[in-house]
Amino acid sequence: MTRAEENYIKTIFHLGGNASQLISTNAIAEQMETKPSSVTDMAKKLADKNLVKYVRYQGVSLTDLGIKTALSIIRKHRLWEVFLVKKLDFTWDEVHEVAEQLEHIKSEKLVDKIDELLDFPKYDPHGDPIPTKSGEFLERDKQLLSELEIPSSGICVGVKDTSATFLKFLDKNHIALGHEITVLEKEDFDDSLKIRIAGRELQISNQIATNLYVKKES
Amino acid sequence: MTRAEENYIKTIFHLGGNASQLISTNAIAEQMETKPSSVTDMAKKLADKNLVKYVRYQGVSLTDLGIKTALSIIRKHRLWEVFLVKKLDFTWDEVHEVAEQLEHIKSEKLVDKIDELLDFPKYDPHGDPIPTKSGEFLERDKQLLSELEIPSSGICVGVKDTSATFLKFLDKNHIALGHEITVLEKEDFDDSLKIRIAGRELQISNQIATNLYVKKES
DNA sequence: AATTAAATTTAGACAAATCTAAAAATTTGT
DNA sequence: ACAAATTTTTAGATTTGTCTAAATTTAATT
Structure with missing residues (x-):
């Protein structure tokens, strides 16, 4: 998976493209600060890889595989955020930019060890839940x-x-x-x-x- | 700086392309498992950015700026290696691949904080010296x-x-x-x-x- | 229902980084 | 020193991810 693909998957997830709801190319383009035509291209590519369902002129939604992938990326992002705050004294406004980069590091062992080092945190510094290794997470009652x-x-x-x-x-x-x-x-x-x-x-x-x-x- | 550029700079440094010694495109290509023609293209690009001196048919050597850049990348690589071993219990044969990715993360604060967390180590897990923030490092008497x-x-x-x-x-x-x-x-x-x-x-x-x-x- | 407006896709182009094959320069061997 | 071998560069093509502009489809409006 390329970095660009991962960013699309993550964005689609955040826009609610799980649950078979179709997300428009326009919405994705706006969120990612790119052009709708670029989104169309990527939608086809992700559909070929069975990461999204793509219906022309309608939009995209994540497949089960896509959701699993999104949760893995989000897990990494949020774990790194906790690491930056708890271990390196970053403030909560500083973590996002760096975590955006760290979330793309490919090493399962690395993520799991960071998780362990942090004693398996359930929430990130902004209060968002961290998916487990197996992809489960509980939205807090709030x-x-x-x-x-x-x-x-x-x-x-x-x-x-x-x-x-x-x-x-x-x-x-x-x-x-x-x-x-x-x-x-x-x-x-x-x-x-x-x-x-x-x-x-x-x-x-x-x-x-x-x-x-x-x-x-x- | 793109990731590819950084990898070229690092390789040239390791092949001894500081000290105004010219490194051949062939040597670089072999080391990086790429083709000499690709190296030529990149050599021109890096020369345009004042990172290397490039003499056609002769080879490349790093400029002062190139050396500074190389040391910064090597510093990051080696600090991450120490982090992986000391904090996450990686073995010394597991660290290289992951550090190759982590060395490209762009955040000065991150590197400096990792350095601090590790109590400013002087050597990496393979015994190689870690350049300081200002680019100094001592090859050990060995x-x-x-x-x-x-x-x-x-x-x-x-x-x-x-x-x-x-x-x-x-x-x-x-x-x-x-x-x-x-x-x-x-x-x-x-x-x-x-x-x-x-x-x-x-x-x-x-x-x-x-x-x-x-x-x-x- | 027809027309207009908005959203989406296609077609063609571009930059980055790479490759292959052919041309040019350098080095080597006798 | 000159031909052969090697190295290096050029030219043209490819892939990924992006863009613009034009064409198409869908949605909205009267």
Whole structure:
């Protein structure tokens, strides 16, 4: 498998192309910052390799083999992210770019040993679940911060947007995975929230609240 | 820099193409298992980028920039090898293939952090020196086992051949870096040696002895 | 249902890295 | 020194992954 092929498979997975839902070439092109015609070419190639189902003018979806492949790549990506943060003191906004490269290293032993070194983590630094060697993974029971009742509280367990700008904003405001977040008030005008985190009160926009996942205390 | 360019630079360095010595396209092609015509093409490209000096029909040698680049790649390669052995329990015959991939990862921070994690090692698992961030490195004072006087002894500090078959042979015979090797006798007929290592006596061929580096006890 | 708009595919081109076969330059042998 | 052998380069082709522009199909609108 070439690097380009792997990147397509990963993107299709992230766009929901498992579950026999067809993803349009346009959507893939936009996500990958490439042209629809390039996607068409690759779709044919991946279909030849039995990694995707491709229906002309309709789109692509991953085959079982494609899903298995995608999970393997995602597993590697997320394990490397944990490694970078836990062992090399990278911040969570720095890991993505490097993990994008490391995920393509071909060595089963390497991945499994990294997994072992990290003591088999279940989630990456952004709270996303890490597939096991056999491809199983559990999406955590979580909800957007914007959907919490008011007032109530939850534990911060993940982020939706993983861009460096967003993650740096969170760092600056002492918002990190594992912290308790209490929603105190909602402003009806713009849906902004007043929250308490790490002992501080903070006003956050709806755009922030719709990119933070929390788990309600049980 | 593309991966192919990096591999050419590294190969030229290993063939001695620093020090203004010109390396032939044939030699490079043979080493890289490619064709001389491909080397010619790449030589022009690297010359355009000021990484090598290229004289038609004569060969190539690295420029200062080329040497700096080569040392950076070799540094990464050897640090990853140490990482694989020390942190992930790879054996020394398993590391090369994976390090060949890891050496192309582009992240200065990553290399420096790996260096730090390993406590700034000076030698890789085969006894080869690791260039520092600024490109300095000391070739160890060493000699081939075949060149030791008889009888005398030295510490095993490196291997010349790093192929998996050779390294596995060494493992099987309990020969590892850091061990003391005593040369007891030389067989005039075939230059084979009787040695003592790790408390055992062993007969080794001249081919083995010319691929093992030792440092005389001081 | 026909026309317009949008999405998708095809056709042809390009850059990177490689190859083969033929031409040119260099080296070797006598 | 000159022919033969070797090495190196050139020219043209191939593969992968991409692009643009034109053609085709599907979807939307009136």
